[in-house]
Amino acid sequence: MTAPSLDRRPDRTARQRRDTRTAFAFLAPFLLLLLIFQYLPLAMMAKNAFMDYSLLNPGAAKFVGLLNFEDMIHFDDARESLAATFLFALVVVLIVIPLGFVLALFLNSSLPARGVVRTIIMLPVVTSAVVVATMWNFLLDPSNGLINGVMSLLGLPRQPFLTSPNQALIMISVMTAWQQVGFAAILFLGGLQGVPKELAEAARIDGATRWQVLWNITVPLLSRTTLFVVVIMTVFSLQAFAPAFLMTDGGPQDSTNLIVYHIYKMAFVMQNAGYASALSVVLLLIVLGISLLQMWLLRAKWNY
Amino acid sequence: MKRLFLAVLAGGTALSAVPALAQDAACTAEPVTLRILRTPGNYPYPAAMEAWQKEHPCVSFEVNEVPFAQLGDTIAVQAASDDPPDILVYDGPNTQSYAKAGILLPVTDYLPEGWADDILPATRAEHSYEGEVYSPGIEQTTVAMYYNKSLTDAAGITPPQTLDEAWTWPEALAAFKACQQGDPGAPTVWGLGPTRFGNGQPGLVYQDLIYQRSNGDPEADPESSAYKTFWAMAPDGSTVEGYLDTPEAIEALTFYRALFNEEAVAPKVGIPNAFFDGKACFYIDTPAAGSALLKDPVIDWGITPIPYFKTPVVHTGSTTIGVTARSKNPEIAAQFAVDMSWGELAYMNVSQRGNLPTLKSLFDRFPVYQDYPMKVFVDQLEHWGQPRPPSPYFAQYDRVVTDAIRSVAFGGDPEEAMQNAEREVARAMRR
Numbered sequence: 122m123t124a125p126s127l128d129r130r131p132d133r134t135a136r137q138r139r140d141t142r143t144a145f146a147f148l149a150p151f152l153l154l155l156l157i158f159q160y161l162p163l164a165m166m167a168k169n170a171f172m173d174y175s176l177l178n179p180g181a182a183k184f185v186g187l188l189n190f191e192d193m194i195h196f197d198d199a200r201e202s203l204a205a206t207f208l209f210a211l212v213v214v215l216i217v218i219p220l221g222f223v224l225a226l227f228l229n230s231s232l233p234a235r236g237v238v239r240t241i242i243m244l245p246v247v248t249s250a251v252v253v254a255t256m257w258n259f260l261l262d263p264s265n266g267l268i269n270g271v272m273s274l275l276g277l278p279r280q281p282f283l284t285s286p287n288q289a290l291i292m293i294s295v296m297t298a299w300q301q302v303g304f305a306a307i308l309f310l311g312g313l314q315g316v317p318k319e320l321a322e323a324a325r326i327d328g329a330t331r332w333q334v335l336w337n338i339t340v341p342l343l344s345r346t347t348l349f350v351v352v353i354m355t356v357f358s359l360q361a362f363a364p365a366f367l368m369t370d371g372g373p374q375d376s377t378n379l380i381v382y383h384i385y386k387m388a389f390v391m392q393n394a395g396y397a398s399a400l401s402v403v404l405l406l407i408v409l410g411i412s413l414l415q416m417w418l419l420r421a422k423w424n425y
Numbered sequence: 426m427k428r429l430f431l432a433v434l435a436g437g438t439a440l441s442a443v444p445a446l447a448q449d450a451a452c453t454a455e456p457v458t459l460r461i462l463r464t465p466g467n468y469p470y471p472a473a474m475e476a477w478q479k480e481h482p483c484v485s486f487e488v489n490e491v492p493f494a495q496l497g498d499t500i501a502v503q504a505a506s507d508d509p510p511d512i513l514v515y516d517g518p519n520t521q522s523y524a525k526a527g528i529l530l531p532v533t534d535y536l537p538e539g540w541a542d543d544i545l546p547a548t549r550a551e552h553s554y555e556g557e558v559y560s561p562g563i564e565q566t567t568v569a570m571y572y573n574k575s576l577t578d579a580a581g582i583t584p585p586q587t588l589d590e591a592w593t594w595p596e597a598l599a600a601f602k603a604c605q606q607g608d609p610g611a612p613t614v615w616g617l618g619p620t621r622f623g624n625g626q627p628g629l630v631y632q633d634l635i636y637q638r639s640n641g642d643p644e645a646d647p648e649s650s651a652y653k654t655f656w657a658m659a660p661d662g663s664t665v666e667g668y669l670d671t672p673e674a675i676e677a678l679t680f681y682r683a684l685f686n687e688e689a690v691a692p693k694v695g696i697p698n699a700f701f702d703g704k705a706c707f708y709i710d711t712p713a714a715g716s717a718l719l720k721d722p723v724i725d726w727g728i729t730p731i732p733y734f735k736t737p738v739v740h741t742g743s744t745t746i747g748v749t750a751r752s753k754n755p756e757i758a759a760q761f762a763v764d765m766s767w768g769e770l771a772y773m774n775v776s777q778r779g780n781l782p783t784l785k786s787l788f789d790r791f792p793v794y795q796d797y798p799m800k801v802f803v804d805q806l807e808h809w810g811q812p813r814p815p816s817p818y819f820a821q822y823d824r825v826v827t828d829a830i831r832s833v834a835f836g837g838d839p840e841e842a843m844q845n846a847e848r849e850v851a852r853a854m855r856r
Contacts, residue, residue, distance in 0.1 A: 173856060175526060175856075176501040176502065176505065177500075177501055177504065177505055177522065177523065177526035177528055178505060178526040178527055178528070179505055180505070181526075181527075196852065198849075258694075262694055263610070263611075263692075263693060263694060264610065264611045264612075264692055264694075264696075265611070265696070269611075273611070279610050279611065281693065281835070281836075283694070284626075284693045284694065284835045284836075285835070285836075286835075286837075370624065370626070370828070370831075371828075372828060372831055372832060372835070373831065373832050373835040373837065374832045374835070374837055374842075375828075386824070389497070389498045389501060390497075390820065390821070390824045391820075391821050391824065391853055392501070392522075392820065392821065392853075393853070393856065
């Protein structure tokens with residue numbers, strides 16, 4: 122006589138099986154689309170990373186093993202582009218997170234003109250990247266730009282904002298932060314409105330100042346939202362393309378050669394699609410790694 | 426997957442498709458539709474196509490247009506597909522790249538008798554690869570220096586009007602400085618206006634590589650730096666090493682950098698319509714600007730030949746017409762491309778667009794080019810014209826060298842920029 126297995130799952134009823142089939146039937150179209158448009162291209166990209174080919178003649182592709190990855194080490198372009206991208210992402214996140222949070226606090230208060238401010242900060246988010254880039258090109262023009270005009274009136278020297286290797290990256294980071302800060306503020310506002318008011322009220326009754334409430338209650342309880350905003354902004358910044366494409370062409374001296382723009386340039390201009398695929402694989406791994414690290418570092422210690 | 430992607434892209438271009446041209450004449454054979462990919466407003470033009478259809482009543486056309494900025498990307502995807510367009514109207518210097526990739530069909534066997542003697546040498550060089558001609562060529566452009574006569578008169582400057590009196594670059598710089606008005610760094614009138622090409626920033630190979638090339642000598646010993654400076658790439662297209670960072674090139678680029686920095690007579694960024702709005706004394710452009718000014722003379726203007734250091738040189742080239750190697754109708758497509766580029770049909774196409782023809786026999790039929798100011802373009806083309814360095818890697822060369830020259834204009838070190846450019850082009854050529 123054998124003992125009954127303890128880990129044996131109970132038999133599923135016919136209804137459960139039918140429900141599962143129905144669920145899969147509903148999910149199938151979306152899973153199929155995901156497979157065709159997301160995972161199949163990813164698999165092809167991974168395969169192409171080991172090939173040497175041009176988009177003009179993909180039939181002549183040849184297997185080159187790890188050559189494309191060796192090129193990333195041997196030549197400077199990948200390192201320089203990734204360095205520029207990380208710096209760009211860092212500046213964007215460092216501007217967007219505190220500024221977005223402060224704006225969200227304002228929008229969450231009962232101060233006047235909240236509606237106007239909400240509209241003002243959301244406008245850049247919904248404006249086309251082409252329009253924003255063109256507008257900032259005019260603002261930052263070295264001769265006729267508004268910013269240099271004001272600086273000149275104040276007796277300050279004109280600045281080559283977009284033509285200096287030392288300034289161009291910072292300027293496109295500031296522009297991107299300006300465009301994205303509204304999105305961050307709305308996300309933070311959503312988080313703030315989910316924080317129970319009773320906690321702050323109890324703290325105030327116990328004698329805590331507004332600053333102490335903010336620092337010891339609001340900020341910790343918003344850690345999940347903060348994590349989400351940091352990850353979203355980091356990933357967005359690492360994948361930025363429009364500023365380099367529309368404002369600087371990756372220059373001057375490759376100082377704004379953001380990695381996604383560099384990938385595009387390698388594939389379509391330099392006709393080195395295998396190397397572009399290898400760069401894409403590396404970028405995918407980097408973005409995944411950074412996102413996981415941020416999730417671990419900013420994991421929530423508080424629940425409500 | 427590839428087919429699906431191509432279908433999506435084809436759908437994108439179809440959004441800008443113009444209606445197909447049908448024909449009235451009776452067709453007694455199998456109907457054929459030739460698919461043409463071109464930029465908006467480019468040839469082949471309806472009048473020439475309809476004239477050709479009278480002789481080929483079974484052929485109709487389906488024309489798709491994409492903006493010039495996306496033309497290279499679109500060709501890269503569509504031409505390598507199983508069902509490419511039959512006819513491409515593409516940027517001429519890419520001929521060798523496309524020929525090497527097997528995208529273009531050689532048209533040598535379809536060329537009419539007398540074509541070889543009639544075609545401009547620069548055009549033939551640009552459109553040939555390994556002994557075969559891949560495009561018959563339709564039109565040519567080159568650049569010259571326009572000037573605002575009211576501003577130059579006010580500054581007491583009389584720019585030369587013939588090639589033998591052309592300025593050297595230092596003489597041109599003196600004129601820029603004398604003519605410029607306003608505060609340094611933010612003048613009300615620039616000495617030399619910005620380009621209208623690309624994003625308006627300096628550095629484009631088409632317009633600015635001629636600075637360093639003109640500091641070389643095509644007749645010098647092939648091993649000398651002067652020879653290599655002029656050609657800017659080995660004449661057989663095999664290498665750029667030692668051709669871009671020569672002492673002569675660095676000297677010319679140091680001068681070029683000064684135009685935008687120490688002398689500050691040219692802006693580093695684009696200013697839309699600067700020359701036409703009277704915000705620049707001098708301005709470098711193709712015949713297109715002259716054609717516009719002849720129709721609507723918003724300013725009093727003239728043309729002076731492009732300045733030089735030691736050897737006058739201007740770049741030639743324009744969009745051109747070719748047949749895809751995988752066309753379903755190669756014979757009739759090749760016949761159409763060649764016919765559009767020859768005789769009366771070529772004249773119809775070129776005259777509508779306003780650039781210069783590639784056939785010497787057609788020059789006489791453009792009265793506007795017989796006399797000053799537009800004659801400067803014809804003279805330059807005949808005596809100074811050189812294709813941009815012909816190579817199967819021109820697209821990569823163009824981008825890398827443009828970035829390098831631009832970095833110099835923005836104040837970078839010429840030697841470092843050109844050494845980097847040589848390295849990058851060599852890397853592209855390695856494949």
